[in-house]
Amino acid sequence: xxxxxxxxxxxxxxxxxxxxxxxxxxxxxxxxxxxxxxxxxxxxxxxxxxxxxxxxxxxxxxxxxxxxxxxxxxxxxxxxxxxxxxxxxxxxxxxxxxxxxxxxxxxxxxxxxxxxxxxxxxxxxxxxxxxxxxxxxxxxxxxxxxxxxxxxxxxxxxxxxxxxxxxxxxxxxxxxxxxxxxxxxxxxxxxxxxxxxxxxxxxxxxxxxxxxxxxxxxxxxxxxxxxxxxxxxxxxxxxxxxxxxxxxxxxxxxxxxxxxxxxxxxxxxxxxxxxxxxxxxxxxxxxxxxxxxxxxxxxxxxxxxxxxxxxxxxxxxxxxxxxxxxxxxxxxxxxxxxxxxxxxxxxxxxxxxxxxxxxxxxxxxxxxxxxxxxxxxxxxxxxxxxxxxxxxxxxxxxxxxxxxxxxxxxxxxxxxxxxxxxxxxxxxxxxxxxxxxxxxxxxxxxxxxxxxxxxxxxxxxxxxxxxxxxxxxxxxxxxxxxxxxxxxxxxxxxxxxxxxxxxxxxxxxxxxxxxxxxxxxxxxxxxxxxxxxxxxxxxxxxxxxxxxxxxxxxxxxxxxxxxxxxxxxxxxxxxxxxxxxxxxxxxxxxxxxxxxxxxxxxxxx
Amino acid sequence: xxxxxxxxxxxxxxxxxxxxxxxxxxxxxxxxxxxxxxxxxxxxxxxxxxxxxxxxxxxxxxxxxxxxxxxxxxxxxxxxxxxxxxxxxxxxxxxxxxxxxxxxxxxxxxxxxxxxxxxxxxxxxxxxxxxxxxxxxxxxxxxxxxxxxxxxxxxxxxxxxxxxxxxxxxxxxxxxxxxxxxxxxxxxxxxxxxxxxxxxxxxxxxxxxxxxxxxxxxxxxxxxxxxxxxxxxxx
Ligand SMILES: Cc1cc2nc3c(=O)[nH]c(=O)nc-3n(C[C@H](O)[C@H](O)[C@H](O)COP(=O)(O)O)c2cc1C
Ligand code: SF4
Ligand code: SF4
Ligand code: SF4
Ligand code: FES
Numbered sequence: 001x002x003x004x005x006x007x008x009x010x011x012x013x014x015x016x017x018x019x020x021x022x023x024x025x026x027x028x029x030x031x032x033x034x035x036x037x038x039x040x041x042x043x044x045x046x047x048x049x050x051x052x053x054x055x056x057x058x059x060x061x062x063x064x065x066x067x068x069x070x071x072x073x074x075x076x077x078x079x080x081x082x083x084x085x086x087x088x089x090x091x092x093x094x095x096x097x098x099x100x101x102x103x104x105x106x107x108x109x110x111x112x113x114x115x116x117x118x119x120x121x122x123x124x125x126x127x128x129x130x131x132x133x134x135x136x137x138x139x140x141x142x143x144x145x146x147x148x149x150x151x152x153x154x155x156x157x158x159x160x161x162x163x164x165x166x167x168x169x170x171x172x173x174x175x176x177x178x179x180x181x182x183x184x185x186x187x188x189x190x191x192x193x194x195x196x197x198x199x200x201x202x203x204x205x206x207x208x209x210x211x212x213x214x215x216x217x218x219x220x221x222x223x224x225x226x227x228x229x230x231x232x233x234x235x236x237x238x239x240x241x242x243x244x245x246x247x248x249x250x251x252x253x254x255x256x257x258x259x260x261x262x263x264x265x266x267x268x269x270x271x272x273x274x275x276x277x278x279x280x281x282x283x284x285x286x287x288x289x290x291x292x293x294x295x296x297x298x299x300x301x302x303x304x305x306x307x308x309x310x311x312x313x314x315x316x317x318x319x320x321x322x323x324x325x326x327x328x329x330x331x332x333x334x335x336x337x338x339x340x341x342x343x344x345x346x347x348x349x350x351x352x353x354x355x356x357x358x359x360x361x362x363x364x365x366x367x368x369x370x371x372x373x374x375x376x377x378x379x380x381x382x383x384x385x386x387x388x389x390x391x392x393x394x395x396x397x398x399x400x401x402x403x404x405x406x407x408x409x410x411x412x413x414x415x416x417x418x419x420x421x422x423x424x425x426x427x428x429x430x431x432x433x434x435x436x437x438x439x440x441x442x443x444x445x446x447x448x449x450x451x452x453x454x455x456x457x458x459x460x461x462x463x464x465x466x467x468x469x470x471x472x473x474x475x476x477x478x479x480x481x482x483x484x485x486x487x488x489x490x491x492x493x494x495x496x497x498x499x500x501x502x503x504x505x506x507x508x509x510x511x512x513x514x515x516x517x518x519x520x521x522x523x524x525x526x527x528x529x530x531x532x533x534x535x536x537x538x539x540x541x542x543x544x545x546x547x548x549x550x551x552x553x554x555x556x557x558x559x560x561x562x563x564x565x566x567x568x569x570x571x572x573x574x575x576x577x578x579x580x581x582x583x584x585x586x587x588x589x590x591x592x593x594x595x596x597x598x599x600x601x602x603x604x605x
Numbered sequence: 606x607x608x609x610x611x612x613x614x615x616x617x618x619x620x621x622x623x624x625x626x627x628x629x630x631x632x633x634x635x636x637x638x639x640x641x642x643x644x645x646x647x648x649x650x651x652x653x654x655x656x657x658x659x660x661x662x663x664x665x666x667x668x669x670x671x672x673x674x675x676x677x678x679x680x681x682x683x684x685x686x687x688x689x690x691x692x693x694x695x696x697x698x699x700x701x702x703x704x705x706x707x708x709x710x711x712x713x714x715x716x717x718x719x720x721x722x723x724x725x726x727x728x729x730x731x732x733x734x735x736x737x738x739x740x741x742x743x744x745x746x747x748x749x750x751x752x753x754x755x756x757x758x759x760x761x762x763x764x765x766x767x768x769x770x771x772x773x774x775x776x777x778x779x780x781x782x783x784x785x786x787x788x789x790x791x792x793x794x795x796x797x798x799x800x801x802x803x804x805x806x807x808x809x810x811x812x813x814x815x816x817x818x819x820x821x822x823x824x825x826x827x828x829x830x831x832x833x834x835x836x837x838x839x840x
Contacts, residue, residue, distance in 0.1 A: 039787050054772040054785035061774040338776070355773070360651050360669050502754070502773075502780030504652050509695035512778050513729050537729075540691040543664045544654040 013048035020049040023353030062355040063336035077118035077131040089128035095145035120256035124414035132158035134297040174302040182421030187408040199387030211282040217394035224379030225473030236366035237283040240374035245285040252342035255450035257475030260410035261380040275383030280328040288330040339499040344377040358547040402428030405466035416480035427466040440478040450475035451492035452552035454559040485564040490518040492556035507550025510541035526572035612676040627667040635839030637832035642755035643668040650756040701750035708816030709808030711824030717831035741791035752809040762801035
């Protein structure tokens with residue numbers, strides 16, 4: 001074993017207290033330093049933290065940013081989300097292959113650059129975009145690829161890439177990114193002027209039960225997708241047995257088409273940490289964790305700085321703002337490329353240094369969460385609402401919005417529209433109004449709530465966006481009249497196939513089959529019966545899957561089958577001879593022909 | 606808290622103890638809920654989803670869901686049978702199962718479940734995955750072509766044998782059972798006497814040289830359908 005590797009690993013593990021629950025930090029550090037987590041490395045890590053080697057491998061093999069195989073010092077990950085494809089990522093992909101002389105999945109012969117695809121990296125509003133290690137390059141074109149590849153080959157250091165700076169804190173020296181916020185509409189809650197720390201001060205003047213009651217009266221519901229009442233979640237967590245409790249902010253934002261949390265982390269970091277601190281006070285937690293998706297690593301240094309500033313101002317730490325006995329601090333846990341880690345129990349698994357498998361419920365996180373302690377997991381936007389509720393009062397908070405869904409919601413709008421970006425709108429807005437606002441009045445279809453939500457057509461454009469009608473965690477993707485909705489559904493199924501954790505049968509195998517049937521239909525081999533199979537298979541996956549991923553993953557298929565039935569029907573046909581059109585003899589004998597170096601003669605009656 | 610909980614399964618009243626799962630209480634009452642990954646004495650894994658039932662109208666895995674007073678459980682319905690068949694069909698095409706050559710045939714829970722549910726031929730297209738075989742161990746063979754990723758071996762080795770020989774690696778369709786060694790089972794301290802050697806519901810982890818000790822036709826499920834033992838306990 002190389003001395004260099006062992007001493008580096010020893011150091012990394014020691015830094016993490018030789019604590020196996022810090023496995024994510026350990027393997028991320030090893031990956032970063034050596035471009036891989038090799039067999040040797042896994043054996044040594046297992047020794048240092050006193051676990052089994054196969055347990056280390058089970059973690060490394062789960063996350064796409066980690067690998068047993070050697071990768072280049074620079075890893076380029078081009079986003080191949082549906083929206084990026086609509087804005088031309090396929091020609092950008094060709095340009096990368098040409099400029100680098102390698103295919104996707106390969107590393108340059110000098111071992112310096114690896115080229116890969118990534119699912120949605122949260123930049124749909126400025127697509128096509130790619131990650132260069134932690135750096136993000138947006139608005140890619142073939143010309144820009146040429147420039148940026150020539151640039152990186154000069155120094156192989158993504159932090160030295162030349163690019164313009166984005167707006168707001170994107171231009172902060174610690175972020176130094178070309179990412180744009182694209183805030184298109186400012187509402188009264190999140191993007192309005194507000195008095196920093198006024199909410200926290202008010203909260204600390206109240207009892208924690210009163211704080212929870214205020215949040216309950218504001219009828220604040222989770223903004224991450226499920227819409228669970230936040231006050232109730234906090235009450236359960238507070239009431240659960242045990243001294244030690246945790247609050248976790250879910251900044252995994254992996255739902256394709258969602259990027260509003262990215263903007264909040266950039267422009268409202270203080271507000272978010274204020275919200276976490278109030279949450280900590282309410283549930284009785286002295287520790288908070290911000291789980292930040294690996295794709296947003298470019299924001300990490302900046303967020304660390306915001307936390308450090310808050311510590312120096314006694315907004316974090318001991319006896320916060322003079323409140324005797326109220327101690328609270330926040331650490332950042334980095335993810336490593338896994339959509340499923342946005343699911344709250346997977347997120348907890350990941351924080352514990354495990355594969356991102358969801359946990360069996362019950363027990364729920366409020367009873368037994370992180371390290372077995374009561375834990376509240378809340379979305380970034382939810383936590384940003386909290387200081388406003390405490391600053392302005394619950395009555396003010398519910399003034400706008402609809403009856404069942406008070407206040408405002410951030411929408412991440414992208415796709416075929418003139419003004420992609422983040423919109424803060426009151427709940428209850430009509431789809432047609434939104435389309436007008438974003439410059440997409442000719443839309444054929446709309447994906448609301450990301451692929452796990454629904455794809456609706458013009459018949460639903462008079463409906464409203466709120467928890468009781470068209471619910472959304474924030475993603476709104478617009479599809480213009482020329483898009484093939486069956487192909488869109490197939491692309492989203494590809495995403496779920498890639499992102500299923502593989503724990504349970506229906507999601508692991510069922511999504512693969514759904515995708516296979518869609519491909520069959522798209523290649524012109526589909527039969528009318530296939531639509532029925534798709535429907536039934538999709539329903540089985542929804543009903544029997546173990547967690548929210550599988551329970552919603554068939555939605556792109558099921559909602560397009562319902563709302564764009566014609567698209568499917570024109571693609572499937574009954575054959576005249578009653579034979580299945582799926583068998584392609586030429587393709588079937590191809591392998592044999594290659595081995596035999598002979599063409600086959602096929603006789604046709 | 607009362608020490609007895611009463612609820613119904615398909616209209617039949619069932620009594621259980623607090624902390625029991627639906628599946629445990631059903632077993633005790635002689636009502637069979639189809640299952641694959643569940644095994645007595647192991648922590649329920651909830652991975653196969655064959656035991657899905659409706660509890661007060663909501664789908665839940667019976668093997669992990671605790672019983673509650675007054676719950677209305679649906680189990681033996683046409684709808685659930687369809688879902689269960691679909692899951693079994695998925696498992697067949699997801700791996701490579703050639704029952705006629707498999708020494709587990711007749712003792713295999715997957716095959717037996719297919720027969721019990723009335724599946725005679727696969728419905729979905731085969732996925733023909735490439736999976737590894739590990740025959741390096743003197744007494745045990747791993748043929749991953751037949752693995753259904755139920756998790757029994759992982760749990761038995763970790764929780765009962767206290768060895769952690771097995772663990773899952775990879776995710777999604779690439780998920781597989783790995784062994785605690787750089788490469789092969791022979792490099793671990795796995796023993797044929799381990800609990801984990803006796804838990805595989807299918808022909809994936811099998812003991813060498815005993816495969817055909819009992820001829821096909823006289824095996825466990827050749828005579829009685831899977832679940833008969835539980836139904837025999839019906840009160
Ligand atoms: C597959 C999957 C992915 C999810 N991803 C996210 C996410 O990226 N961010 C988020 O806040 N919630 C996500 N959720 C929802 C979380 O499980 C959880 O409900 C949420 O974080 C709770 O916060 P809230 O109540 O403030 O919305 C996801 C759920 C599922 C099933
Ligand atoms: S539904 Fe099952 S396989 Fe899919 S992500 Fe959830 S636990 Fe994993
Ligand atoms: S493991 Fe079971 S289902 Fe698979 S081939 Fe063997 S007998 Fe058939
Ligand atoms: S090897 Fe057998 S026991 Fe282990 S997961 Fe696979 S099917 Fe289950
Ligand atoms: S037996 Fe319950 S999920 Fe497998």
